[in-house]
Amino acid sequence: MSLLLKNCDILKTENNEFITLKNAYLGIEGSVIDWISTEKPEKKYGEEKDMSGKLLMPGLINCHGHTAMTLLRGSGSDLNLQDWLYDCMIPVEDRMTLSDIHAGRALAMMEMLATGTTTFSDMYMEPEDAVHFCAEAGMKAHFSRVMQSFDPHESYEDNGRGAVNNMLFEKYNNSSDGRIRIDYMVHAEYTCNEEMVRRYAADCKAHGALFHTHISETKKEHDECLEKHRKTPLKWFYDLGAFENPSYVAHCVWVNEDDMDIMRDNGVTCVHNPSSNMKLGSGFAPIPHMLRMGINVALGTDGAASNNNLNMFEEMHLASVIHNGFHLDSTIMKAPDILKMATINGAKALGRPDTGSLETGKKADIIALDMSRPHLYPDHDTTALIVYSAQGSDVCMTMVDGKILYENGRFLTIDADDVRRQVKESITRLY
């Protein structure tokens, strides 16, 4: 299958810089981009698609989330973290069955597709169901049997999650033409004992997989770890061998200088979740400092329950402005750096060098923005327009591996009505 997208603006990457081509052509052969130019290619493509008035840009990469929490969207807003978690989240999540999780995750994937996300990392339950649904839906995703253990004396074998994840990895990693990956995800320091993390990290290493966890999201978590272990959460994971694996860690709001040195020296990606960090009152991660240090910073939405959506455009916008406000400096974050956080840096974090930018030879993971909207006009600086002016709902097409999954409100691989019906049933059952 080959496809030529024509008459559109294209935000391509050249020498690690964004360049906007006006009235240009993008050709796709199979799942791969084979032409980007203002010149029409000589090659005949099987199909030509007019994209006048649209901007093509790389699909967004959401490096941290909990998909099925869409079911809890907006529940318990404005409570303190403890009341929100123990009164509104955990009791409902406790009641959730496979069918609820399936429905919530399907809704999440619809939302992500409709707001321009092509690849995501999902720290949630029922990963095997997720693998099958995502294989059909056509997105790229990272799943895991997430490690957690609430009994300090539980053995790794009795816990069992490690063995399940090894099985998942062997069965599904790199399945669906590499779209599906199995990572080794640990919930957090405060929900695991040392043995669990050491053994799980070793299993991760044995499989050559990626390691993911939450790090220093709240001051409370950070301080309690210091008290309990006499070290920061990041140092605790480091000492247990976690970062012998390629790792991406969420939040890092309270990391210290030593933590950031470890991150830089071990190539650990920080996944910044500004909506969640602001909404839950967690604080300002030292993102400008990390960028200066050369730490890879990617973006995530966290779960819809603490955000309350899965809109990577909103994460870009928040990441671009809140640090300026916090540091009283309008120059501290730059639009191109933000856009890289949502695209190529995410691809790097997730070990996917073949996506995250529009370049020939890369996978055709592409979204189109409808530039006819009044707020996307005029275009003095396309990167700034995307970061500061655009909204998730401006996405009018989302394509993964050359296949259109969403276009103008329609989902081409997901039965949206059926998902809505399932979500309604779940909500009725759960509340």
Added chain:
Amino acid sequence: MSLLLKNCDILKTENNEFITLKNAYLGIEGSVIDWISTEKPEKKYGEEKDMSGKLLMPGLINCHGHTAMTLLRGSGSDLNLQDWLYDCMIPVEDRMTLSDIHAGRALAMMEMLATGTTTFSDMYMEPEDAVHFCAEAGMKAHFSRVMQSFDPHESYEDNGRGAVNNMLFEKYNNSSDGRIRIDYMVHAEYTCNEEMVRRYAADCKAHGALFHTHISETKKEHDECLEKHRKTPLKWFYDLGAFENPSYVAHCVWVNEDDMDIMRDNGVTCVHNPSSNMKLGSGFAPIPHMLRMGINVALGTDGAASNNNLNMFEEMHLASVIHNGFHLDSTIMKAPDILKMATINGAKALGRPDTGSLETGKKADIIALDMSRPHLYPDHDTTALIVYSAQGSDVCMTMVDGKILYENGRFLTIDADDVRRQVKESITRLY
């Protein structure tokens, strides 16, 4: 003309609280709401409109902006304030003619309509042209011949702006069925001498008009005023009689306790502009403290050049989360308070008690959200959904005084193609 909107959810206000009616009816007679209920009215309306899958909510009120700066959207992003202002803004604004300002303002009004704003305040040049265009376009707006004076020895008469604004007030205030208002807007302390402000404020009082200005947007402005006048900008305006008028003042990032006492005691509204304050690195206005003190807080977008859009949903979202992050407290801002800031508080600031909420007897200033979007589902808490999950582009209908001005991407009172052509011509000429 009478119209019944049916089969929709309605976010009505009762006893100053938001209540969501499911599958309800909203009736409009002329420009006024005369029915809101889950019961179908007995009265026959001239037209019935099916609004299945939509949520009706009050139109948003943007209390601070500079409309024509849409032309500069995205120009000079990420520079420091001085370079941005003196290299990218002022030289272009200097070259702007009436036709440029007209085009930029028309684009701004399209953007506001498409993202749910029904009423706005506009601190910009060429107010008479604005009055005429807005009369046709059907929005509600506040314009002014803005006071500024760069010569400390200039007389009020030589400056002339006061006389022009008196003429504008007498000619246009409350025109177009009260949709158009003329306020007395002063640019800022640092662009006026005392005589200008004293005389202009007195003219404002003589006309019973509203007073508007910028206050303590940046630390630099605040500190320089302290040095120059031995008082804060707010105290300086207060001593010149400005707040003997009903007043709404933008930013208030650096106001102190005494300033806030003056605001409370004189009923001065703070117009919070979170996008602009964050993006320009101005800082965090003490909004939670003002709310506790009972100061009226409204929302504004500021100009599109420092935002970079006119999307009040984005302002609501930022206002709802950044203060939680800054104060490390997830309970400090509540979704209903934020929604009031964008609606009823704005109506109060602008002296329009007949708008800002959906209640029988109020003007039919109504927007509809398309609730079929995945990120607006499920609905555990409609107010939270609007504040935390919705986007400006979810607006599918905007109505002012019972007249639909925007619906499903189409502008019914503005020739959108002509505006785009005008903007293109202006950009070509200005850059």
